[in-house]
Amino acid sequence: MEALSAGLALISRWDVLAALFVGSIGGVVIGAIPGVGPAIAIAILLPATFSMEPLVGLTLLLGIYGSALFGGAIPAILINTPGTPVNALTTYDGYPLTRNGEAPRALSLAYGASFCGGIISVLCLMALSPVLAKVAPLFGSREIFLATLLGMVLVVIAHRGHSMAAGALLCFGIFLQSVGLEPVRYTQRFTFEQTWLTSGIDLIVVVLGLFAISQSLLLLTSRDSAKTTPTLGAGLFSGLAEVFRFPKVVLPSAGFGTAMGIIPGVGEFTAQFFSYSLAQKLSRNPEKFGKGAPDGLIASETANNAVPAAAMIPLLALGIPGEALTAMMLSVFYVHNVIPGPTLFLQHMDFVMALYLCLLLLNVLALGFLMIATRPLLHVIRIPDRFLGMTILTLSFVGVYSLRNSITDCAIAATFGLFGLILKRLQLPIVPIILGMVLGGIMENKFRTSLPRIDSAIDWINRPIAAVIFGLIVLVLAAHSWTLFRNLKAGTNS
């Protein structure tokens, strides 16, 4: 309770509240534009937040992250095009409802479900915080090393159908991180005698290239598609109360979202898949799923909006980001010399609580904004693709160049932009590269820190938490190998 009131005091400042307001509303608008998404917005804004205080910068980024999914539901429901990739499942039941002339009801169901998912998830995490504060200090170097390894394994196997490509790209990310001076003996690794490679390859440059520049290139080389939005009638509040008639869908979906958000590398898609499947099983009208079932829409939106808050847990408690957006946020911590991990929960619980309160408030702000601004937002959805590509390319410049005013950085970002475009066109995942770069660095650091206390291989797992994490790694790998073996026997692709 003490930490809660201290957290409240931390966010009761005009700059934090302004960042929360701008982030939440900006996130909704960005989410509503198909082809942009929170990853690109966060990548572009990241260098600008370095000059802000950690709480202000993180609040701005969290606002975008948490509220983009609210906005992403609008094009998913109205024009069958998800605003963010995570809203893809929303199209299954949202768009059929629009075709039945129930667009306002579908939108308000999505808003209500997203709100419930976000609020339940944050409340769960606030309640869990004292437990996390006790458990987090039990994680030493080898536990964090093993947890990072588990995160990497999960990232690879979460990319179903592309797990081998994800593995190769994750290793590529680790390789990129290893370029430059190594931290122990200061010898050079893969610098090819180029001075600009000595300091390594900057994560933000790679992120901006892979996410923002690649997307702008993709949009600029595409053809504009006609985006006609239906006219919205009255009844935008109708579905809000209706959400509460589905507690058997809302509560488990929020639970799945929270649980999957905590596990590194798993995220929204798995949470939605489990929630949607469960809602279909529990429904009185399972045949309506995919044809405009309100419970299907609620399951998908509740689950995906419960993830952002939960995804902050491995980042804050262990310093391990579970996906690309939290990996980007990690750099904000590092720039300000705030090291997330067990000590953060012990020494700065007020800071953690302030972040949770911001997450709570952003849901209220996003819902309030959508209730009054959904109709004007329909104009934003209609922005032509190539025009959007031009805007993202212009914004990418300020993101990369403002880091060090380096033309070399811009050339590297452009190269990664081309590489990202190739990966996107081949439908290969980009996220493993970013996680490889971030987790690779943490893993190498923790591995080297653990070595003085390791005499034999068994020492890695001779502590209870380390043994449990190792057991999980073995279990996950065994289950995935078994699936691969079964698929191979059935003659299907990995």
Add this chain to the structure above:
Amino acid sequence: MWFGVLAWLIALFLISQLGSQTTWVDGQPLSRQPALSSIVSLYGMAFFGLCWLAFNWRAQPGWWRSNPFREVAAWVASLEYIGWFMCYVWLVPVTGYLFTTLAFCMLLAARCGYRSKRSQLAAAFIALCIVLLFKTFLAVKLPAAQIYEWLPAGLRNFMIIYF
């Protein structure tokens, strides 16, 4: 598949460079070598890449007869916009963030087919908003333009700080 083969060959090339591009400390086990991270990642890339090729080889019989050039042409088409981007990067320290961004947005919009007065105004408006948000309001670090040296002292300082 062609991309997979190329990526795997690059991984093999990088593995072949391990000896010259990293340092091996004599008398130390692999776990304490400075190159550990590079070794693990490159062998991992080669291993996963090979598995990926093996799975796809089964799934796409006769893939080597497919023509990769249509896909490569799409990649090459994007190089034009990388050229636009690099010109923009190169020009900002010379002609200033405000002027270059306005010119870049309007010219690129015209190149993309948005040549009407309304579209050009929209492009200029977006450019102005970006400059005002990042340089004027958020004060991100961008170099002062060389052409600002030609301006009278008061105006020069104003332009350097805000645009």
